[in-house]
Amino acid sequence: MIVQPEGIFYQMLTVENIPNLVEEHLVKGRPVDKLMYVPSKGKPPIPKLSDIAFFSKQRLVVLKNRGLIDPEKIDEYIARDGYQALAKALTSMDSEQVIEQVKGSGLRGRGGAGFSTGLKWELTRKSSGNGKYIICNADEGDPGAFMDRSIIESDPHSVLEGMVIGAYAIGAAEGCIYIREEYPLATKRLHIAIDQAREYGLLGEDILGSGFSFDITVHRGAGAFVCGEETSLIGSLQGQTPEPRIRPPFPAQSGLWGKPTNINNVETWANIPTIINRGAEWFASIGTESSKGTKVFSVVGKVNNTGLVEVPMGMTMREIVFDIGGGIPGGKKFKAVQTGGPSGGCIPESLVDLPIDYERLMEVGSIMGSGGLIVMDEETCMVDVARYFLDFLRSESCGKCTTCREGIAAMHDIVADICNGKGEPENIGLLEELAEAIKDASLCALGGTAPNPVLSTLRYFRDEYDAHIKDKKCPAGVCRALISYRIDPEKCKGCMLCGKHCPEKAIGGEPKGPQTIDLEKCIKCGVCRESCKFEAVLIE
């Protein structure tokens, strides 16, 4: 028997298997492993990478050198056409032509907001004043995100080359890379790369004999999420408290030390050499109507293949989670994907066929953000997820705006109460009201987007909030105050493994007989459930 659309093949079925199969697979959507056909285990020849979905569905532009070059040797970068784009720009293009190419490519900022890179360069270029700066934002503060770290660690020269081209186009003589203190290896490789580029005259005075001069310094971040916001980052570089300020003036008009400043994300910079080498049209042929090129995502969470993936814009969530990610471990059911970091939202299973681009993600209440992608399964509680992000944001709010400082904390306390079984029906309205106020009256996008995790989970998982508030139940079995553990006497074989692992000695019973949990002593840590080989420990 074959079950579509997954095409799962069941073999040697008996009449007794059918009710279980119907209930589990057809109703709950969970394929039944033990009845499935498993190809016989011979010694097959090893597959080609191009036949493995994790690799074959990716398209490498930014990560074109990953795994192929030694990032600490500039010659290996040059051997793969490194610095050819720079040579091309310096010898055969004027700065307007470079900007035209970047504009024409449709490249949008990869750091979050998705502003047109070419347009930003043009604004900074046209800004009056000398001593312009460019900045590379490598603060990467989103929990679970490691795109920028990986780009720098595996191919630091691609970022440097992009920056030199940008500096030439904009007319900047100095550049800074602002990198978080938590990235020691990336920082080390940047320093090595900069030293080698200087030795070759690819940084410094008279680059490639063109008369153009530009150099880069590296600055370590002060370790707060808000430091990634461009105006706080500039403040931090100037030795001030990293607090966002009102824009305008935008950094393009008045940025570092009051000079016109162009700030872009690591991945944005790393796209530049390929755009110059292959041309705007080539780049614009990849992606969707509004979003061109590829996007690097760090895929983490409840998914079989975690890692760094680069896909063309417009790929569906389903392809990323099931083909590249290899699906959900343990035969569990897929529930949602969180994108955009703490300012993002959760996209439910019903929208899994959504092609990913800036606009589409906005429409469904999330954002592209910098590219963190967290996969969640049926055992993830969406109220708890909202609580987690609020907790992160409440401690990362810089405190300048009252709505952000107090509002996020208030939202956190309400959601934490709901998780603890102390939620009231009127909480939802209050959360929505607070969300509006925080969005309206916060200066920067930290506050402006902070309510997103709550709003998007309310939008798609309202039933889970209701279950917590009205029934005092956590359907995913996560919120400790709302669950209890029980051992199914039918399934328990009395092996007593759970009792051995229980840190509270809360499990008792005769050997080979059914075990029981003393709920007075139980701290709901879940160790018994993890250690049980017979799936006899239930959450209720």
Next chain:
Amino acid sequence: MMAKLKPEDLSRIAEKMRRQTLLREGAGRAKVTVHMGTCGISAGARKIMTTLLGLIDQQQVQDVILTTSGCAGLCSREPMMTVEIKDKAPVKYVDLDEKKTLTIFTDHVLGGEIVTDFALGMGSERVS
């Protein structure tokens, strides 16, 4: 102090490097790349590197190029390494430990036989 480059020097360096790293023209018989991004290192890539260095030293192997690179993408299967024998497609190995590394070194790097049990796949990724 290196001489400062002129645009035309880039192709010269590229050509020289291609000769050295593509295992042609006697630069080596095999190339082993250990993937050492933060993810690889935290999964134990340094131990793999040390093991390989020890093996090369101990057996006085002259014609194997040992090198490092960044993350190969599949963080959940680290530590990873790529073995490339002259004129053959590169092979990626995953979930490595010291024992597997020894087997791969003996059978594949020196013996030319792919260790199918530990290999993920062969060939290269699609680069646009």
